[in-house]
Amino acid sequence: MLDNEFYISRESKASLVSLICPKFAEHSTEKDTMRSLDELRELMRTLGIETGEEYIQNRKTIDPGTILGSGKIEEIANKAKAEGSTILVFDCELTSSQIRNIKKISGLSVVDRCHIILEIFSEHARTKEAKIQIEISRLQYILPRLAGFWSHLGRQKGGIGVRGGEGEQQIELDRRIIRDRIAFFKKELKEVEKSRIEQRKKRSKKAITAALVGYTNAGKSSLMNRLCRVDVLEEDKLFATLDSTFRMLNPDTKPPMILIDTVGFLSNLPNTLIDGFKTTLESAMEADLLIIVCDISDENFEKHLEVTDNVLKELGVDDKERLVIFNKKDKLNDPIKSRIIRRTHPDSFV
Incomplete structure (x- = not known):
């Protein structure tokens, strides 16, 4: 087309x-x-x-x-x-x-x-x-x-x-042609959404859910792979992950927890894409816990946290229980930076 x-x-x-x-x-x-x-x-x-x-x-x-x-x-x-x-x-x-x-x-x-x-x-x-x-x-x-x-x-x-x-x-x-195709795909999307809602209901009865959210290329997929011992695609590229991925953290925990890997956020996101982001992030909206992942080695990490917070507010989940994890500590050139971050973000993990 x-x-x-x-x-x-x-x-x-x-x-x-x-x-x-x-x-x-x-x-x-x-x-x-x-x-x-x-x-x-x-x-x-x-x-x-x-x-x-x-x-x-x-x-x-x-x-x-x-x-x-x-x-x-x-x-x-x-x-x-x-x-x-x-x-x-x-x-x-x-x-x-x-x-x-x-x-x-x-x-x-x-x-x-x-x-x-x-x-x-x-x-x-x-x-x-x-x-x-x-x-x-x-x-x-x-x-x-x-x-x-x-x-x-x-x-x-x-x-x-x-x-x-x-x-x-x-x-x-x-x-x-374009208007007709938009109408066709919107109708198809509603059918797919019905199936996803049913799957979500089944998951909510079996386990607690935690969504990994944050700026694009912060290392969310890498963190999920380490925690769940799985092989979700991880690349040093923006938007390597676009689809929500669900994996069991540890089936022996009581109750069990499911981790959700989500699409990364971006500043200056065009209006055309905002609705698409909301649809993809609906899994995060339904999660019991938000795990905010931030790349500590990026000099703009504070801006990334701000963008993440703004997106969560727009989604209406800014009051949901959250945990902040600063990732990529091994890439830090300044060893003092992690100490400063621990003071400015006392409830976070580095």
Whole structure:
């Protein structure tokens, strides 16, 4: 379904684009912008796409047509082409008109942060429920941006970063197709949810449940593997886990406890993906205990805890009993840091 147009070629090279603007959330300071760009670069690595230079502009206000202004876009495009890039990746969410305008000025393919995350989600989803929810999110993202992705809809091989052929324009037809598919997948999702609710009821009668929650790549899957002596996929990548995984901690405990590994959180999460996150995290909402896992070796660990807390509040489970575990102590370069954290977070485990 529109895969040729939406797919980002893994053979492409991408230049990253951002800004520092006091009126732009998550980019109001240089520190916020650099942290977000580092995360975007990690997202690109997870997707397997080579990245080039980062281009950042200080602005008092955002240009409504191109974010940075046409002159700056042209300057960035020339530098990006010189280093062999075929894509400009913006570390924010772009509208259809912004995508179209930037493409016209730059002569390059243009994608945003949300597009990158959706590509990763599509690759990593394993269960039927996760695949359906991600497809709904993907279609909801595409729908208002059809005109921005292309002006002539070809059905030849291609993709973002690869020049495809031109064909007859049929945006309105594709809009109807997308709306129909969204309705179809939402109906399917309800059926899958009924089955999941029944499974959850059965689990709740047999054991106590504890959900591992926290920022993406904090080491939740690794912790589950060690505690439950299982082999859940663990990778040093963002969003390696997208589906909730259930494993028995120790069948001999009274009562037994089931650990739930959940999708990791992310700052500056696009609105298109928030509902998808809520669906995937419903298992955490039903858990008896929340185990918050935080990567102590990351210099932004306090921000990660803040994001985690905000997501839990949004899910309505911030008053649930919780335990904080600081992970990856072996990667700490500063031995005093763990002592300081024990003082600032006295009820946590390092």
